[in-house]
Amino acid sequence: MKQNKIAREQQIAVFGESGSGKTVLLSSFYGLALEQQLSGTDRFDILAVNNAQGRRLHQNYLGMKNSALLPLSTHFSSTSYAFTIKRKPGAAAKSKKVIAEELRLVWHDYPGEWFEEEPSGPEEEKRRIGTFQALLSSDVAMILVDSQKLLDHVGEEERYLKSLLTNISTQLLKLRDDVLQDNQPLATFPRIWLLALSKADLLPETDVTSFRDLLVEKVGRELNKLQEVVGTFVEAPEALSVGEDFVLLSSAQFEPEKIEVTKRVGLDLILPIAAMLPLSRFLPWAQAMTKGTGAAKQLFKVVTPLVEVLGKARLPVLMARLPVPVATAAALLSPALSKSAFDFAGGKVEDLHVQAREKHDFLAETLTGFQMELDRGDEEKVLLRGRV
Numbered sequence: 001m002k003q004n005k006i007a008r009e010q011q012i013a014v015f016g017e018s019g020s021g022k023t024v025l026l027s028s029f030y031g032l033a034l035e036q037q038l039s040g041t042d043r044f045d046i047l048a049v050n051n052a053q054g055r056r057l058h059q060n061y062l063g064m065k066n067s068a069l070l071p072l073s074t075h076f077s078s079t080s081y082a083f084t085i086k087r088k089p090g091a092a093a094k095s096k097k098v099i100a101e102e103l104r105l106v107w108h109d110y111p112g113e114w115f116e117e118e119p120s121g122p123e124e125e126k127r128r129i130g131t132f133q134a135l136l137s138s139d140v141a142m143i144l145v146d147s148q149k150l151l152d153h154v155g156e157e158e159r160y161l162k163s164l165l166t167n168i169s170t171q172l173l174k175l176r177d178d179v180l181q182d183n184q185p186l187a188t189f190p191r192i193w194l195l196a197l198s199k200a201d202l203l204p205e206t207d208v209t210s211f212r213d214l215l216v217e218k219v220g221r222e223l224n225k226l227q228e229v230v231g232t233f234v235e236a237p238e239a240l241s242v243g244e245d246f247v248l249l250s251s252a253q254f255e256p257e258k259i260e261v262t263k264r265v266g267l268d269l270i271l272p273i274a275a276m277l278p279l280s281r282f283l284p285w286a287q288a289m290t291k292g293t294g295a296a297k298q299l300f301k302v303v304t305p306l307v308e309v310l311g312k313a314r315l316p317v318l319m320a321r322l323p324v325p326v327a328t329a330a331a332l333l334s335p336a337l338s339k340s341a342f343d344f345a346g347g348k349v350e351d352l353h354v355q356a357r358e359k360h361d362f363l364a365e366t367l368t369g370f371q372m373e374l375d376r377g378d379e380e381k382v383l384l385r386g387r388v
């Protein structure tokens with residue numbers, strides 16, 4: 001059980017320059033979760049594993065909400081925040097397997113200045129390498145594109161966008177030798193790199209399609225370069241999606257002397273993105289790989305616990321839009337998930353969600369809820385998935 005619990009941990013690494021909104025995003029996410037305003041928090045609690053960290057985020061949030069105070073820039077130190085997603089106490093728990101029902105999210109916050117400045121000494125350099133190793137053990141990475149910077153560069157957006165992406169590629173390359181041991185590519189590394197427009201409230205006319213178009217038009221080459229750089233880190237670089245998924249984010253509406261924390265965009269998508277994108281991508285990738293390689297094993301390791309939760313009947317519904325034969329892929333995962341199970345036709349995520357709730361199957365209810373949230377994000381043009 002313990003092993004399952006840990007395997008259901010999803011990590012997200014958020015990359016962005018200093019001032020791009022990383023800490024505000026994390027603080028709003030947590031504050032809204034505590035106030036049960038985040039989607040799904042009527043059913044589950046999101047709790048910081050470390051109380052002191054949780055209190056600091058909550059304090060940031062309350063400062064914004066009540067006094068229009070902004071968190072301080074994250075200098076020198078980096079921190080990983082772990083959250084557990086737990087069924088609410090009192091919500092019908094059929095069994096006592098409460099611990100096994102947890103999901104976990106680890107969110108890496110780090111000082112954006114690290115992408116822009118050289119380390120101040122050997123100790124800081126060591127800390128940076130350690131942080132990058134932690135960041136890079138995530139399955140999903142998100143690069144923040146700052147709306148404020150786009151506004152500051154109207155008509156010459158490519159200058160800002162090029163420097164943002166080039167800096168990330170350059171920093172990754174610089175750290176490559178320290179992160180890779182003996183130049184061996186890694187099985188575990190973020191394979192999904194989304195681009196997120198932060199402070200999207202500043203660009204109300206921009207929907208996710210125009211955000212994607214802007215990036216492809218202005219910095220298509222730099223995105224290809226980033227993909228190439230990321231590819232040098234990983235085993236099986238064909239199993240990567242860099243710059244294929246896009247999302248809009250706004251942590252609050254910032255008005256003079258008032259921060260309206262209830263007006264936000266995309267925050268409800270963060271958990272679903274961290275949990276569900278790896279599931280829908282990794283399975284077909286793993287299937288295409290030679291069985292038994294480190295990368296294939298790692299991909300299976302990430303998705304197996306989720307597949308187990310969803311069960312054989314639910315999987316094809318969630319993955320119906322995948323171009324590959326899911327049945328074969330899933331059969332590789334577990335002999336129990338035999339092909340015949342995947343002949344299950346029709347059915348909707350919504351129906352499965354209701355069924356899971358009726359059965360008090362917390363994890364299945366949560367994961368199908370996440371999938372519905374992603375679909376809603378598509379419809380509202382806040383999320384654009386390269387492959388669904």
Ligand SMILES: Nc1nc2c(ncn2[C@@H]2O[C@H](COP(=O)(O)OP(=O)(O)OP(=O)(O)O)[C@@H](O)[C@H]2O)c(=O)[nH]1
Pocket residue numbers: 016017018019020021022023024025070071072073074075110111112113198199200201202249250251252253254
């Ligand atoms: N309009 C708007 N402004 C935002 C939003 N999020 C952050 N900001 C502004 O951007 C500033 C910087 O945000 P932070 O979250 O501290 O930035 P950071 O990425 O953590 O920066 P470092 O810690 O220096 O790496 C905030 O003080 C706000 O003024 C948002 O969603 N909308």
Ligand SMILES: [Mg+2]
Pocket residue numbers: 022023024072073074110111112
């Ligand atoms: Mg910060």
